[in-house]
Amino acid sequence: MVRDAGCYRDILAANGIKGTRQRLAVLKELYSSSVPLTADDIYIKIHDKGQENLSLSTVYRILDMFVKKEIAVKSGLIQGGKALYEAVTGVHRHNLICIKCHRMMSFDGCPLESLEKDLENSTGFHISGHRMEIYGICPECERSKS
Amino acid sequence: MVRDAGCYRDILAANGIKGTRQRLAVLKELYSSSVPLTADDIYIKIHDKGQENLSLSTVYRILDMFVKKEIAVKSGLIQGGKALYEAVTGVHRHNLICIKCHRMMSFDGCPLESLEKDLENSTGFHISGHRMEIYGICPECERSKS
DNA sequence: GTGGTTGCAAAAGCTTTGCAATTGT
DNA sequence: ACAATTGCAAAGCTTTTGCAACCAC
Numbered sequence: 001m002v003r004d005a006g007c008y009r010d011i012l013a014a015n016g017i018k019g020t021r022q023r024l025a026v027l028k029e030l031y032s033s034s035v036p037l038t039a040d041d042i043y044i045k046i047h048d049k050g051q052e053n054l055s056l057s058t059v060y061r062i063l064d065m066f067v068k069k070e071i072a073v074k075s076g077l078i079q080g081g082k083a084l085y086e087a088v089t090g091v092h093r094h095n096l097i098c099i100k101c102h103r104m105m106s107f108d109g110c111p112l113e114s115l116e117k118d119l120e121n122s123t124g125f126h127i128s129g130h131r132m133e134i135y136g137i138c139p140e141c142e143r144s145k146s
Numbered sequence: 147m148v149r150d151a152g153c154y155r156d157i158l159a160a161n162g163i164k165g166t167r168q169r170l171a172v173l174k175e176l177y178s179s180s181v182p183l184t185a186d187d188i189y190i191k192i193h194d195k196g197q198e199n200l201s202l203s204t205v206y207r208i209l210d211m212f213v214k215k216e217i218a219v220k221s222g223l224i225q226g227g228k229a230l231y232e233a234v235t236g237v238h239r240h241n242l243i244c245i246k247c248h249r250m251m252s253f254d255g256c257p258l259e260s261l262e263k264d265l266e267n268s269t270g271f272h273i274s275g276h277r278m279e280i281y282g283i284c285p286e287c288e289r290s291k292s
Numbered sequence: 293g294t295g296g297t298t299g300c301a302a303a304a305g306c307t308t309t310g311c312a313a314t315t316g317t
Numbered sequence: 318a319c320a321a322t323t324g325c326a327a328a329g330c331t332t333t334t335g336c337a338a339c340c341a342c
Binding site: 096098099105107109111112114115116119120123124125126127128129130131132133134135136137138139142 | 242244245251253255257258260261262265266269270271272273274275276277278279280281282283284285288
């Protein structure tokens with residue numbers, strides 16, 4: 001997903017959020033990543049880019065706000081006990097996660113739409129979303145496992 | 147799932163696990179519940195039944211062991227920051243979770259098998275499992291939301 | 293200028309761990 | 318009898334919160 005420099009500021013403005021340096025940095029990391037990130041991942045990435053003025057608690061506060069505004073989603077998944085966050089991009093994707101090296105890759109295609117319709121009819125739930133991850137061993141770990 | 151009294155002891159023995167009072171109690175709760183439970187849920191349920199000799203850390207240790215032995219699975223899902231555990235029963239089910247009242251209900255039927263085959267072919271991953279939850283608003287919360 | 297935002301540090305929760313006492317086989 | 322297991326308390330994590338200083342609009 002390619003985005004021009006002013007784009008992130010626009011996204012915030014469109015949601016009525018002040019465009020602080022910290023928020024722009026967090027939003028940029030979320031949009032630039034092809035896999036979900038932990039608050040700590042984001043904090044470290046931003047620090048490594050030389051942006052020193054940022055605290056971890058601010059990252060958490062910003063992520064909470066993004067989730068409330070539906071700019072991001074918090075996926076309850078635990079990776080060593082940490083929550084993961086990812087940008088809401090409109091593209092519907094899921095992740096394939098290696099249980100050895102914990103690397104993730106995304107894939108398109110989701111077979112859940114028709115299941116969800118069936119469930120709405122049979123249960124009376126008003127379905128708003130879902131979470132799905134697939135686990136396995138990636139080709140590299142499979143190869144080096146011998 | 148109906149099980150006779152000795153069954154839980156047998157399950158432990160079959161996995162080479164000593165049948166302590168605490169382990170039997172935890173296993174029973176896991177098997178009796180139709181929805182995943184947190185360590186704390188289990189601790190409280192057992193306490194409420196008058197079994198006083200049990201500490202929360204023991205519940206965690208037992209659950210860890212069950213997961214290692216594949217008697218239970220830990221689903222990374224967070225419910226107020228807590229991990230959920232459920233018994234491995236052989237029946238493949240998923241949960242429908244109300245985002246208002248957090249009640250869960252299980253449903254059978256999983257549309258993922260063919261997707262997983264496709265992914266194995268296209269990515270080279272050796273797929274071992276998946277996690278899927280569907281979120282929405284349950285009929286009762288929908289009704290009372292006015 | 294002013295209300296919203298941040299950094300820091302401390303608190304709050306869930307989970308894990310060390311160790312002495314206890315228990316199941 | 319002996320190794321494995323437990324309870325307790327303390328530590329380790331991630332995440333949240335209070336408050337004074339700061340900043341975007």
